[in-house]
Amino acid sequence: MKNSQDRAPIAEALIKNVSKRTVSFDVPGHKQGQGNPLLRSFLGQQALQYDVNSRRDLDNLIHPTGVILEAEKLAARAFKAGHAFFIVNGTSAAVQTMVMSVAKKDEKIIMPRNVHRSAINALILTGAIPVYVNPGIDLNLGISLGMSVKDVALAIEEHPDAKAVFVNNPTYYGICSHLQAIVDLAHAHKMKVIVDEAHGTHFYFNKLLPMSAMAAKADMSAVSMHKTGGSLTQSSFLLIKDDKDTNRVRKILNLTHTTSGSYLLTASLDIARKYLALNGEKLFNSVIALADYARQEINEIDGYYAFGRELINGDTIYDFDTTKLSVNTGGTGLNGIEVYDLLREKYDIQIEFGDLGNILAMISMGDSTAKVERLIGALDDIKDVYAKDSILLKTQEYIHPIVRLTPMEAFNAKQKKIKFKDSVGRISGESLMAYPPGIPVLAPGEEITSGAIDYILYAKAHGSFITGMEDDSMETIKVLEV
Numbered sequence: 001m002k003n004s005q006d007r008a009p010i011a012e013a014l015i016k017n018v019s020k021r022t023v024s025f026d027v028p029g030h031k032q033g034q035g036n037p038l039l040r041s042f043l044g045q046q047a048l049q050y051d052v053n054s055r056r057d058l059d060n061l062i063h064p065t066g067v068i069l070e071a072e073k074l075a076a077r078a079f080k081a082g083h084a085f086f087i088v089n090g091t092s093a094a095v096q097t098m099v100m101s102v103a104k105k106d107e108k109i110i111m112p113r114n115v116h117r118s119a120i121n122a123l124i125l126t127g128a129i130p131v132y133v134n135p136g137i138d139l140n141l142g143i144s145l146g147m148s149v150k151d152v153a154l155a156i157e158e159h160p161d162a163k164a165v166f167v168n169n170p171t172y173y174g175i176c177s178h179l180q181a182i183v184d185l186a187h188a189h190k191m192k193v194i195v196d197e198a199h200g201t202h203f204y205f206n207k208l209l210p211m212s213a214m215a216a217k218a219d220m221s222a223v224s225m226h227k228t229g230g231s232l233t234q235s236s237f238l239l240i241k242d243d244k245d246t247n248r249v250r251k252i253l254n255l256t257h258t259t260s261g262s263y264l265l266t267a268s269l270d271i272a273r274k275y276l277a278l279n280g281e282k283l284f285n286s287v288i289a290l291a292d293y294a295r296q297e298i299n300e301i302d303g304y305y306a307f308g309r310e311l312i313n314g315d316t317i318y319d320f321d322t323t324k325l326s327v328n329t330g331g332t333g334l335n336g337i338e339v340y341d342l343l344r345e346k347y348d349i350q351i352e353f354g355d356l357g358n359i360l361a362m363i364s365m366g367d368s369t370a371k372v373e374r375l376i377g378a379l380d381d382i383k384d385v386y387a388k389d390s391i392l393l394k395t396q397e398y399i400h401p402i403v404r405l406t407p408m409e410a411f412n413a414k415q416k417k418i419k420f421k422d423s424v425g426r427i428s429g430e431s432l433m434a435y436p437p438g439i440p441v442l443a444p445g446e447e448i449t450s451g452a453i454d455y456i457l458y459a460k461a462h463g464s465f466i467t468g469m470e471d472d473s474m475e476t477i478k479v480l481e482v
């Protein structure tokens with residue numbers, strides 16, 4: 001097979017399939033939209049004609065031998081991976097597969113605390129034991145950082161039996177650990193490195209951006225093509241460095257992956273890969289320039305701090321993804337959630353998230369100078385109209401987890417509800433996150449501390465969306481009966 005990135009084998013096979021005008025007596029029952037006029041007028045015939053089931057000429061996602069395998073190989077070359085799996089159950093499925101591939105029940109994984117909920121859920125599924133590394137906190141900004149290499153080294157020394165190290169590349173805020181050093185260190189201790197690159201797809205397509213997992217020779221990476229790569233929501237790539245692992249990883253992926261992979265999603269991955277492979281360098285040069293321009297302009301407005309590469313400290317902030325427009329709002333007296341709400345409600349501007357101290361606007365290849373200027377203007381206006389006396393905002397502190405049981409043991413144990421405020425010292429049966437950015441405050445199996453309770457109550461009072469608690473009023477929490 002020749003390495004021609006200008007091909008999109010799945011999309012091409014779908015177009016050919018439609019041109020044959022085959023009569024379908026297979027699922028899906030909407031029969032290319034003919035059976036559901038409401039859906040047809042909503043999505044259009046063009047989209048629905050591609051929503052088909054796997055057929056001989058369209059290959060099969062769970063055991064590809066034709067156009068899907070061809071597309072996977074093209075994607076692997078574009079990302080310089082040994083193999084690339086097309087994922088249609090979100091990056092969460094890729095994260096689960098990575099964890100299941102490196103650790104079994106009662107085996108350890110070293111991971112930063114600021115992992116996404118999908119990583120904690122993967123621990124519940126596998127029974128693996130988390131060894132958390134404090135990612136460090138920038139107390140002025142109230143954001144968690146990358147892992148320090150020396151903290152990873154210490155965790156490896158204390159847990160030489162760990163099977164793998166898990167790394168975020170980058171964090172939601174764009175912060176990168178020293179990935180290359182962590183990979184070298186882990187490999188020297190015969191540990192695998194698995195990387196959550198949900199927010200790092202673009203690293204593979206532009207030299208000015210931080211190092212990617214595959215370039216650092218990490219073993220596996222979960223890449224959210226749908227976040228910054230231009231494919232449809234829920235479509236991702238799972239990359240592996242060594243193609244000899246392809247069959248084993250495919251078997252693990254198929255434990256949870258659907259048997260009815262959507263062709264709209266796989267074709268979107270195929271087309272997005274082609275687009276980035278052919279144009280990524282240029283596209284992300286523009287995105288970087290646009291975000292740099294926005295940062296510069298926002299930093300001219302009193303009260304905001306749009307942070308960037310000046311934060312780099314050679315360790316917990318080894319590199320920074322400049323396409324992320326992260327802005328600390330503390331100097332306006334408004335917290336990030338308030339600014340997020342004002343942007344949406346008063347200015348019709350939707351940003352990625354607001355937390356207690358910051359907002360994050362994702363700048364992508366779909367943006368323009370005019371749109372970015374609208375955001376800058378709105379932030380300026382918000383400062384003039386809504387700013388309060390600068391108050392000392394409580395920042396997001398690191399909650400030291402005390403792991404008493406594995407997430408799987410706690411998830412499966414007998415639980416009961418007790419008053420949340422009286423739960424200090426008990427073992428949590430629930431997984432609590434302040435969302436976004438979806439970082440766990442408590443995971444199943446962890447001792448509930450007064451720090452965790454205070455943080456959750458404070459975050460809720462300031463507008464954070466708290467997920468994971470069965471009781472929406474947050475009066476009660478499920479704890480283990482023991």
Ligand SMILES: Cc1ncc(COP(=O)(O)O)c(C=O)c1O
Nearest residue numbers: 090091092093116118196198234
């Ligand atoms: C860091 C990180 N990892 C994994 C995921 C899971 O991705 P998905 O929503 O595609 O399942 C997300 C989603 O926001 C994320 O932020």
